[in-house]
Amino acid sequence: MIRELRESGRRLDVTCFFEELPLPVAGKVVSKESATLEGYNSISIHANHSDMVKFSSADDNGFKHDRDRQCLKDLWATDPEDEKTRIQQTKGDLLKDVYSWILENPELQKWRDDQQNRLLWVRGDPGKGKTMLVCGIVDELKESIGKSKLLSFFFCQATDSRINNATAVLRSLIRQLVDQQPSLISHIRKKYDLYEYTNSWFAVSRIFIDILKDHSLKSTILVIDGLDECQDNLLELLKIVQKWRSYPRVKWLVTSRNWPSSVQERLDTAGQLSLELNAKSVSTAVEIYIKHKVCQLVKLKKYDPNTQKAIQKHLSENANGTFLWVALVSQELAKTSRWNTLSKLNTLPSGLTDLYKRMLEQIFTAEDADLCQRVLAVVLTVYRPITLDELIAFVDMPYGVSNDYEVLSEIIALCGSFLTLRKRTIFFIHQSAKEFLMEMAPTYFFVSGMKDQHLAIFSRSLNVMFATLRRNIYNLSSPGSPLDQVRPLDPDPLAAAQYSCFFWVNHLQESDIKANNDLEEGGSVEKFLFQKFLHWVEAISLLRGISEGIAAMVKLDSFLKKIGKSQAVSKRVLDGYRFIRYHRRAVESSPLQVYNSSLIFSPAQSITSVCYRNERPQWVLVEPAMEDDWNQCLQTLEGHSSWVSSVAWSLDGSRLASGLGDGTVKIWDPAIRQCTLTLEEHSNSVDSIAWSLDGSQLALGSGDSTVKIWDPATRQQCVLTLEVHSNLVSSIAWSLDGNRLTSGSSDRILRIWDLATRQCTLTLKGHSNSVTSIVWSLDGSQLTSGLGDNTVKIWDLGTRECISTLEEHNNSVNSIVWSLDGSRLASGSRNAKVRIWDPANEQCISILDVQSSGRLRFATCLGCVALSADVAVIVATEALPDFAGAIL
Numbered sequence: 001m002i003r004e005l006r007e008s009g010r011r012l013d014v015t016c017f018f019e020e021l022p023l024p025v026a027g028k029v030v031s032k033e034s035a036t037l038e039g040y041n042s043i044s045i046h047a048n049h050s051d052m053v054k055f056s057s058a059d060d061n062g063f064k065h066d067r068d069r070q071c072l073k074d075l076w077a078t079d080p081e082d083e084k085t086r087i088q089q090t091k092g093d094l095l096k097d098v099y100s101w102i103l104e105n106p107e108l109q110k111w112r113d114d115q116q117n118r119l120l121w122v123r124g125d126p127g128k129g130k131t132m133l134v135c136g137i138v139d140e141l142k143e144s145i146g147k148s149k150l151l152s153f154f155f156c157q158a159t160d161s162r163i164n165n166a167t168a169v170l171r172s173l174i175r176q177l178v179d180q181q182p183s184l185i186s187h188i189r190k191k192y193d194l195y196e197y198t199n200s201w202f203a204v205s206r207i208f209i210d211i212l213k214d215h216s217l218k219s220t221i222l223v224i225d226g227l228d229e230c231q232d233n234l235l236e237l238l239k240i241v242q243k244w245r246s247y248p249r250v251k252w253l254v255t256s257r258n259w260p261s262s263v264q265e266r267l268d269t270a271g272q273l274s275l276e277l278n279a280k281s282v283s284t285a286v287e288i289y290i291k292h293k294v295c296q297l298v299k300l301k302k303y304d305p306n307t308q309k310a311i312q313k314h315l316s317e318n319a320n321g322t323f324l325w326v327a328l329v330s331q332e333l334a335k336t337s338r339w340n341t342l343s344k345l346n347t348l349p350s351g352l353t354d355l356y357k358r359m360l361e362q363i364f365t366a367e368d369a370d371l372c373q374r375v376l377a378v379v380l381t382v383y384r385p386i387t388l389d390e391l392i393a394f395v396d397m398p399y400g401v402s403n404d405y406e407v408l409s410e411i412i413a414l415c416g417s418f419l420t421l422r423k424r425t426i427f428f429i430h431q432s433a434k435e436f437l438m439e440m441a442p443t444y445f446f447v448s449g450m451k452d453q454h455l456a457i458f459s460r461s462l463n464v465m466f467a468t469l470r471r472n473i474y475n476l477s478s479p480g481s482p483l484d485q486v487r488p489l490d491p492d493p494l495a496a497a498q499y500s501c502f503f504w505v506n507h508l509q510e511s512d513i514k515a516n517n518d519l520e521e522g523g524s525v526e527k528f529l530f531q532k533f534l535h536w537v538e539a540i541s542l543l544r545g546i547s548e549g550i551a552a553m554v555k556l557d558s559f560l561k562k563i564g565k566s567q568a569v570s571k572r573v574l575d576g577y578r579f580i581r582y583h584r585r586a587v588e589s590s591p592l593q594v595y596n597s598s599l600i601f602s603p604a605q606s607i608t609s610v611c612y613r614n615e616r617p618q619w620v621l622v623e624p625a626m627e628d629d630w631n632q633c634l635q636t637l638e639g640h641s642s643w644v645s646s647v648a649w650s651l652d653g654s655r656l657a658s659g660l661g662d663g664t665v666k667i668w669d670p671a672i673r674q675c676t677l678t679l680e681e682h683s684n685s686v687d688s689i690a691w692s693l694d695g696s697q698l699a700l701g702s703g704d705s706t707v708k709i710w711d712p713a714t715r716q717q718c719v720l721t722l723e724v725h726s727n728l729v730s731s732i733a734w735s736l737d738g739n740r741l742t743s744g745s746s747d748r749i750l751r752i753w754d755l756a757t758r759q760c761t762l763t764l765k766g767h768s769n770s771v772t773s774i775v776w777s778l779d780g781s782q783l784t785s786g787l788g789d790n791t792v793k794i795w796d797l798g799t800r801e802c803i804s805t806l807e808e809h810n811n812s813v814n815s816i817v818w819s820l821d822g823s824r825l826a827s828g829s830r831n832a833k834v835r836i837w838d839p840a841n842e843q844c845i846s847i848l849d850v851q852s853s854g855r856l857r858f859a860t861c862l863g864c865v866a867l868s869a870d871v872a873v874i875v876a877t878e879a880l881p882d883f884a885g886a887i888l
Helices: 002-007 061-075 080-091 096-103 106-113 130-145 166-180 182-195 201-213 234-243 261-267 279-301 305-318 323-334 338-347 352-364 369-381 388-394 405-414 431-444 450-468 498-510 524-531 533-542 546-563 567-582 584-589 591-595 607-611
Strands: 015-019 041-045 119-123 150-155 220-225 250-256 271-274 419-422 425-428 635-637 644-649 656-660 665-669 674-679 686-691 698-702 706-710 720-723 729-734 740-745 750-754 759-764 771-776 782-787 792-796 801-806 813-818 825-829 833-838 843-849 862-867 874-878 885-887
Touching (some): 080 130, 080 150, 096 130, 096 279, 106 119, 119 130, 119 261, 130 250, 166 182, 166 201, 166 220, 182 201, 201 674, 279 305, 305 338, 323 352, 352 369, 352 431, 369 388, 369 431, 369 450, 388 450, 388 498, 405 419, 425 431, 450 498, 450 524, 450 533, 498 533, 498 546, 524 533, 533 584, 533 607, 546 567, 546 584, 567 584, 567 607, 665 698, 706 729, 706 740, 729 782, 740 771
Parallel strands (some): 119 250, 686 729, 813 862
Antiparallel strands (some): 419 425, 635 885, 644 656, 656 665, 686 698, 706 720, 740 750, 771 782, 813 825, 825 833, 833 843, 862 874, 874 885
16 A cells, blocks of 8 residues: 555655564564565664564553653763772772771761751862762662662762763762652653753753652752862752752762862851861771782782881871872882882872872883873863773874773873773873873973864864764664664774764864864865764764764854854854754664755755765655755744743853743753743743843843843842833843943833932933833943834934934834844844844845744744844744744
8 A cells, every 4th residue: 555655656754663683483573674665764673573662652651661761861971880880999999997987977977867967068188088988988878778768979070071060960860869769750751851851950950859849759868979070060059959958858968178169158057077177087097098008019019028017107107198199109119110119119208299290200201201291181181081092093102002902001001190091991090180280281291282282182083083984884774773772883983083073172162273274164174074074973873962963063153153264164064053953853863864864854955965965865766845945943942831022142142031921031041942040030021131241130121110130140039129110111221331221111211220329310201102122332322222113213322312213114113132243233023024224324134024934933923033142143932822932
C-alpha cells in the first residue's frame, strides 16, 4: 500500500525500524530488508524482536520510564563517586586514622546529632586535607545512615569547567537524590518537558528547590566540598544554602578555604569547624600520614633504618600541619636515587610556596625544560583537564613520542609534582599548584602574554579538527542510527579532537585576534566553516554536546560583531547558527541526519545548504520546495502565564525581559531560550519595562499607576516604588546616567523623575493620546515618544518643545527604540507593522510586516517591539492569549 501511494505521487513521511539482534533459537524474526523501504529513513534498534519497545501513547508506562531515563541521563555531567575515587587515588590512600579525629569533633557531632544545627562550614588553608576529610565523612555517613536517609555530595574543582560551577553542583545533587528516591523524578520531568534540557541555572535551581519542598522527601544530607573553587553562580548557590539551612528535612556540610569573602559573608552565622583552631588534631593526623608515607617509601626504596629515621624527622619538623607538603616531598623522594636521598631531603624547604619554587627551579634547569614549559603552558590555559591524546594536538612532542602513552606519562612526570595522571587525563596535583604557577606565568610560561597562548591553542584546535573530522567518523550503519545506541570506537578517532571541538571558540575570544587574519574573508575560520562545519556538527552530536555547539556559534557571532571583522564571515557564522539551531532535534537524536534531513529541509539559499550540496543523499530523487532563506523569526519564547504586554532588551543584548498581564515579569536568556528569573510580586499588569544602562536595575510600569524598580542580580523585592500618574503607566525609560527615569501614561502626560530625590523634575504635556513608548537620545537632550494617535514625537528637553512628528503609522505606536549609534529609530504599531526611520530627514526607510513572519503569525495586532542595540534583532510579541514572543 505504501509503495502504491508513493507511486501515485502522494507525499509520505516514513521511518522504518529494524532489529539488530537475533532471538536465541529463532534467529532474526524480521530481516532489515523486509523491515525497511528504499529511500526512506531507517533506524536500527540494538535489541531482538521480543525486546523491541512499542509505546501505545505518551501515557504508556514504558514511554514514561524511557523519558525518565533520558531526564536523568541529561543531568549526569560527572559521577561524584568517580570524582571521589580519582581524588583519593590522586591525593593518596584514605586512612581512617587520619580522618577519624573529625568524627569525634564536638562541632561535627553537634551538626550530626542536633536537629537545630543543620549547617556546618568546615574551613582551612590550602593543603590542610579538607577534601580528604570530606571523603572520610562521606564514607562514614554512607555506613551509618543506610537507606533511612538520603546522601548527596559534590567535589568542586576550579580547573575543570565541568565541575566548577553551581549548576553542575545542583545537577549532581539532584541526580543522586533521585537515584535514591525515584519518586522525585516528577520534579525533573516537569521542568525537563518545559525547558528541553537542564543546563541553565534557572532550570536546575527550580528543580532543586521543588525537590526540597517535596513533603515526601526523606531526611537528606547534602555535602559540597570546595565552595571557593565554584566559579559561576556561587552567590546564588550560597543563597539557596542560606535560605534552606533551617529546613527540617535537610542538613548541609560545606567546605572552603578561610578567605573567600563571598563565602565568609554568607556562612558567617553557620556552625563552623576551623582546621586552624583544631591545629593539634590536624597535626596528630599529619603525623599518622607521615608514618604511612615513610613506610611506603621504605618499601619502595629499601631505606636503611638511619635514612628512614632521618626522613621521618625532616617531614615531622617541616610539615606545619600540611598534608599536601608531605605528599609532594614524598613524591620527590620517590623519584630520587637511594644514595642521594639525604642530600635531596635537605634541599626541600618547608612551606608550600617555597617547595613550589624549588620544584619550578628544578624543571627549568633540567634537560627537558623547554618541553615541560610548553606542556605546563597548555595545561594552565585550557578550560578543563585534557587527556594525553588531546595534549599532543597542542604540544610538539619529540620524534616517535606521540603514540607512546608510556613516554607521554614520563613527560608529565618531568613537570615536577605539579601534574598528575588519572586514566590518561592530566590534572593539577592541587588547586594551589595552579595558583602558584599562574603567579609565575608572566616570567616562565606567558612571556609574550597569555593571549598568544590562547591564539596558539585556537590555531592548533582548528588544525586537529581539519585533520580528524570526517563524515560518519564512527562508521554508523545508517543515516538514522540513533545516538543512544552509538558506542565510541576503540581507539576513538575523536580522542585527540574532543577538547578542540568544544573550546576552539573560547580560545579565539581570548586571543589577540587583531594581530592575524584568521577571521578575515578567506581566513582559517571561514575555511573551517566551509569545509568542516557539518563534520563538526556531527562530532559534537556524537559527543553529546549540541547545546555547547550552539553556544559556541552564539559566542563566535557576538565576537565577530564586537571586533568588526568581515561581513562575509559574519553571515556564514549566522547561517551556521540558524542551521544547527533549526535542525537541533534531528541531529541530536541521529548525528548523521546533519547530512540528510538537515540539508534537504534547509532554505534553498542557505549558505550551509549551498556549500554542502554535494553531501546531500543521492537517493532523494525529488527535493522538497523550500523557502529561499531562513525565516525572519529566529526563535519563539514560550511559557508565559498570561498575555505579553511589554518587552525590553538589556543593552548588551544578553537578556530580555517580558512583562505579563497577570503582573508577572520574566527575564530570558535568548541564547539558550530559557527563562532565568521570574518576578511575581505585582498585583496588576506590567505594561512597560526598561533596563538601566548597566543592566543592574529593571524599572516596571504597572496598571496600578506606579513604577517599581527591581535589582534582578540579587532577586530582591522591589527596591523603590514611585507613584507617578493618575492612570496606568504605559511607558518608561532610563536616562543614560541612570539618575533619571521618564514615565508616560494614558493620562497623556510625560514626566521625568530624579531617582535620588524621588521627585518629578519635568512634565511634558501636549500629547493628544496615551504615551505608549518613550526613549532618550544618546546625549540626553531629547526624548522620543510613541503615541496612541499613531504618531511619534521627538522633544527638545531644553526648550520643552516638540521638534518633530512622524506620522506614517496608521495605528497606535506601542513601542519605539533608538539604535545604539543614534542613526535609526524603530517603531512598532498595533497593526503588526514595524517601521525603521531615519530621524535626520524624518523619513521611513523600511517597513517590516510582522504578520508575515512565518511560524508566529500576528492575526490582529502587534503588542510591542524592542530593537537590539546593533539593529540586528527585533523582538515582537503578540497581544493575543497564546502567550508567545518571537525574535525576528
